[in-house]
Amino acid sequence: MNASPPPSPTTQHPDFGLTVITRSPDPTKSHNEPPKRAPLSERIQAMGQSRLGALLLLVATVIAIIWANISYASYEQVWGTHLVIGVEDLQLSFTLHAFVNDAIMAIFFFTVGLEVRREFAIGELTTWSRAMVPVIAAVAGLAVPAIAYIAIASGSGAEDAWGVVISTDTAFLVGALALVGPRAPGRLRVFLLAMAIVDDIGALAIIALVYTDSLQALPLAIAAVGLTAIFFTRYLRAGRGPAYAILSIIVWLAFLASGVHPTLAGVAIALLIPVYRPSRRDVEHALSLTQTFRQSPNSRYARAAANSLRESISINERLQSAYAPIVAYAIIPLFALANAGVRITGEILIDAVRSPIMWGIVVGLVVGKFVGIFGAIWLMKFFRIGSLGPGLTLQRIAGGSLLSGIGFTISLFIVDLAIADPEVQNIARVGVLTASLISFALAAIFFRISDRLMPTTDAGRLLVRPIDATRDHVYGPADAKYTLVEYGDFQCEFCLKATGAVSEVQRELGNDVRYVWRHAPLASYHPNAVAAAEAAEAAHRQGKFGEFMRSLFADQEHQQPADMLRRADELGLDTEQFESDLSSAEVAARVQDDALDAEAMEISAVPTFFVNGVRHVGPFDAASLIRSLQATRF
Known part of the structure; x- marks a missing residue:
């Protein structure tokens, strides 16, 4: 795809259309001194919450083990405490342990x-x-560990506990990646999260189909009615929050009475909660109300602005934001405290070492997960099925496959469902903890060694993804002698100034140079940078990327949602299609991929240029770029 490149507001080259953007010179700088570049400091995914959540989970596990070994009687007594909830004849009776596993964990499964x-x-x-690729890898990561467990535990009487080894603990996986993962783990993290989602779906389906003893028809019918009502709640004009809450409690009670494990009610409810990308019109309406409140501060305008801002975000994402800290910092550590109390004595360890159940779990999680996930991806790569993102090498997949052997939350959850004997349960918990520790240690060692073997001088030196004319925004002939790739941000003033240098390069080299634009939005410095990139991609779907790019650079101060719609209208785009594309997952994924x-190339500033596939270091004025192009030609 050869698109017409962005021309300058003042001077337009007859062949390429790029303009030299003129600005008053800074008297404190020499004429040829390029501006400093702004730092790209924000990671694609925040790691702080994942890291802290994993540490709290680890602390709770250690406390549970120490508590159980100091006084197992008190541990059992506390978690065996009976709770009665209800009034008169309508009462529910739980042990504290069952309340955590059946009620509190429903919130975890809801998230x-x-x-x-x-x-x-709208995601991956x-x-x-x-x-x-992540779906096939996840399915293999479910099947191979189960087969390994059954092969080893055959004849032990606990063959049915193969579900213990199928699931990776998502919270521990992401937290461990934040703690011991490789440099620039963003794409590996996205891949592992996508795979973990499929893994969770498989584990939840197995809990429902395999570890549910009996079903009661009437409660299931009530649950179905409740779920139907939850689906239609989205159409209420007001009171959706209370309606969701009341109906969710009814559905959970119906699941509890039906024989289906009540935590699955959380999953069923969540799948009916609407999710969508924010509409630009809704966002603009919220901004308008906020400006009205700023001009006339009063409680009525404050409520209107707050409600409008809240409603512009889907309830799915609002609930995720609200519950994620509760789940990470309270629910999962509480679950670990209630379930990880493993007695560890010499006799128990000897029994565990001799038990095929323990070794079935260890081999299933540590070896089975690695062989299933890595083996599936290796085969897909060998037969050219699917593709891995740039920077997502087999080496990194191997490390991620090792981390996937951490099977904690759902593994311990299934231990209670699949095994009735308390002594065997204890052996199984020893196996889960042992396998998780081994997987974590192996992954940590692997990532440290692989990072050391990767020369730091090569990190980010070469362009990781070749130019693809069907995907990239390419300006210039495909057979040009020189290729110049820029990673930039439409709100960055230095990227704006770089367009002048690019136009000079094209004027000097003519058809000998090919220019490629890729996105690297500085969201931490420029709140509208991602939205601007997505708007440009939406315009690209109607063949107007170059024109929209020029418009964005020509007026960097006005990049609010209304400005994007105004630009689309001025350029003659179909505004309804433009708005629809702005809300599409494909457009968001396109920007995220860039x-x-x-991140995979450790780009920490924009604009960053690659000349003939090699990273340009130093000034990015036209003369420097031309010298670099001519010096690095392959």
Whole structure:
């Protein structure tokens, strides 16, 4: 695809259309001194919450083990405490342990369901082409560990506990990646999260189909009615929050009475919660109300602005934001405290070492997960099925496959469902903890060694993704002698000034140079940078990327949602299609892919140029870029 490049507001080259953007010179700088570049400091995904959540989970696990070994009687007494909830004849009776596993954990599974729903609607699993590799890897990561466990535990009487080894603990996986992962782990993290979503779906389906003893028809019918009502709640004009809450409690009670494990009610409810990308019109309406409140501060305008801002974000994402800290910092550590109390004595360890159940779990999680995931991806790569993102090498997949052997939350959850004997349960818990520790240690060692073997001088030196004329925004002939790739941000003033240098390069080299633009939005410095990049991609779908790019650079101060719509209208775009494309997962993924490329190459500033596939270091004035192009030609 050869698009017409962005011309300058003042001077337009007859062949390429790029303009030299003129600005008054800074008297404190020499004429040839390029401006400093702004830092790209924001990672694609925040790691802080994942890291802290994993540490709290680890602390809770250690406390549970120490507590159980100091006084197992008190541990059992506390978690065996009976709770009675209800009035008169309508009462529910739980042990504290059962309340955590059946009620509190329903919130955890609810958040898992929200994430599943989001990924299929607007995330990594929206299209088969994007989801193929993590989906196939996840299925293999479910099947191979189960087969390994059954082969080893055959004859032990606990063959049915193969579900213990199928699931990776998503919270521990992401937290461990933040703690011991490789440099620039963004794309690996996105891949592992997508795979973990499919893994969770498989584990939840197995809990429902395999570890549910009996079903009661009437409660299931009530649950179905309640779920139907939850689906239609989205159409209420007001009171959706209370309606969701009341109906969710009814559905959970119906699941509890039906024989289906009540935590699955959380998943079923979450899958019916609507999710969508914010509408630009809704965002603009919220901004208008906020400006009205700023001009006339009063409680009525404050409520209107707050409600409008809240409603512009889907309830799925609002609930994820609200519950994610509760789940990470309270629910999962509480679950670990209630379930990880493993007695560890010499006799128990000897029994565990001799038990095929323990070794079935260890081999299933540590070896089975690695062989299933890495083996599936190796085969897909060998037969050229699907594709891995730039920077996502087999080496990194190997490390991620080792981390996937951390099977904690759902593994311990299934231990209670699949095994009745308390002594065997204890052996199984020893196996889960041992396997998780081994997987974590192996992954940490692997990532440290692989990072050391990768020369730091080569990190980010070469362009990780070749130019693709069907995907990239390419300006110039495909057979040009020189290729100049820029990672930039439409709100960055230095990228604006770089367009002048690029136009000079094209004027000097003519058809000998090919210019490629890729996105690296500085969201931490420029709040509208991602939106501007997505708007340009939406315009590209109507063949107007170059024109929209010129418009964005010509007026960097006005890049609000209304400005994007105004630009689309001025350029003669179909505004309804433009708005629809702005809300599409494909457009968001296109920008994210470029940003993940930038992270994979450790790009820490924009604009960053690659000349003939080699990273340009130093000034980015036209003369410097031309010298670099001529010096690095392959």
